[in-house]
Amino acid sequence: MTRLHLSVALDGTGWHPAAWREPGARPADVFKARYWADLVREAERGLLDFVTFEDTLGLQSAAFHLTDDRTDQVRGRLDAVLLAAAIAPLTSHIGLVPTTNVTHTEPFHVASGIASLDFASRGRAGWRPQITSRASDAAHFGRRTTPRLTSEDVLDSELIAKRLRELFGEAREVVEAVRRLWDSWEDDAEIRDAATGRFIDRDKLHYIDFEGEHFSIRGPSITPRPPQGQPLVTVLAHASTPYELAAAGADVVYLTPHSREDTVARLGTLGRALAVVGRPAAEPLKVFADLVVFLDDEPGRAAARKRRLDELDGAEYASDAEIFTGTPGELADLLLDWREVGLDGFRLRPGVLPHDLAAITGGLVPELRRRGVFRSAYEAGTLRGLLGLPRPASRYAPTGATGVTL
Template sequence: MTLQVAVALDDQSFAAQDWVAAVERADDARLDFVTFDDRFGRQGPDAVLVASRVAPVTRHVGLVPVATTTHTEPFHLSTALATLDWVSQGRAGWQVRVSSDPAEAALLGLRAPLGFDDLFTEAADAVEVVRRLWDSWEDDAIIADVATGRFIDRDKLHYIDFTGEHFTVKGPSIVPRPPQGQPVIAALTHQARVWERLDVDVYFVTPADVDSAAKIVRQLPAEKKVFADIVAFLDADQETAIRRRGATTSDAAVFAGTAAQLADLIAGWEPSGIAGIRLRPGDHSDLTAITRDLVPVLRDRGLFEPATTTTLRERLGLPVAVNRYSPEAANA
């Protein structure tokens, strides 16, 4: 069994070329996807906009920006992410994040921070609203009939009529259904009370070893994809990597060593049942080392094989997203 490999990008640069260069490296290495970090209090460009910028210059790699549900309207999230899926021709995803930071709340001045339960209730509702809005156009809603002057079949646009504790959304969306139907939704989770509240397609987890990774996988439904996070400092010799790592701490396991040694670690974690690894480069040079040095080792050992499928859903082995408002869904 081969694993899927992703890379987490976190940069404060406002230079578009810096992002293009980084994602092109991941694309050339045929990594499965990259994630773009973001939060309200972070200096740097908007992650969804960055993903949209690099989409036209890449052809393979999936693009999964962080977008925070707290203080954000789900209608706006749905349209931005649907647009990303169109621009990338079906390679879009979304990493859900919540914010409990009072400083971030103060930036918007809308309300005080919510507690844990309310944050994730709101996030779960936001995910549901976004999913419904993506389905609010049936796949063949656009008819573009010049003879009759009809562009859209109005019978194939649907009001989602969502009413929850934190917002009410009627719809339909202003963007046609994305090419994937449902772009891939992911979340970083450290504990059961998070994944029990957020029903997403991909969970990023932070195990310390193969046993803890296996324990997490056993607690999640079999159809969910689990990616283990590893912070990676890679060098030609382990001593240099350890020196660069210094006193780095993280929620995820921190590795310092050679590409071959990291491949050994990944091979040791493969029996846990994880779908893949998301590597967090220790610094900018480590992204180059991952794509130039680690990927060939993983391929030689049969641990990683670049996908030939086009969309991110297909690449991750997720089922076809049937539109909930279609006749097929109604008859299921």
């Protein structure tokens, strides 16, 4: 049986808003490098493919589209790219996938930042581009206004996608521009030819001349081509327009199905998006499903723990992703059931850190390995390698180019 890919989404003290109040939580450490290093090293002990780091350009909020002034939940963040970079030298195999905003940031800086993370991690960098439509985020930059979601919109991912169509279109341009910047130096551009005094072969550096609807970039990147050539691009998508963003520009898409049947339906929609953007079959898109997980060995205990946290927070925890409570064995059953319809892997969002991460590495992983669907050693040195993706040639290289087409 082919192996399952497994990643973990790290955010604060876990995805449940009351997770920070659990006895094992370390809420006072969430702004310290060693807290995150401990978590990522635990994930690496479990031989997971990669971890993702959330990020936003405003404080977290209980509402998707509005700010709040709650003081009883974790608020505040570190920049995810820099956080991932600080962990890179302390780990050796696991992929590091930070989120960056693409609505208010400069694509040129984003490209250089992720390429630099790829150098610092020796080929383990990924990237999750994310849009924002919060008016409060726009006010932090004062440069533009963004379309606003209504309270009706936020209940339906298709309505969100429709309202934010322009932002998703712009995100697609950002991904294209960033990928061109990563390719803008051919791999062998640095020649150090002492005889002619030339450090580079200038013919192997390329303007990208990206002209989009929303911005233009001349290039080339200030940073040479990163070790992976193209760091792993991952996109979280819930509806048609974001599926097209993923289909056009991503190596990995995270879906949020709520059942095996829903997985089938979403894969169907994703398939149509792949056709719409004309993605070649030779460039497969890896499909992951997101799940929020609460895990305990004793049956019923995880559900009781979640209920207790809900009470503490004053509301039942809701998520875009399916919320799983149960034992590691039950979760293994679910993962193997859903994957049959066409998933490559899962991104698990631990409800409580470090508890549910430890249950993944210490319970779920051994269970999956026992069933023969998970690695017993890292088999590659780069993140693309772990996912079985080739290292693409630069699109600007003259011969034998097989670069990713967008």
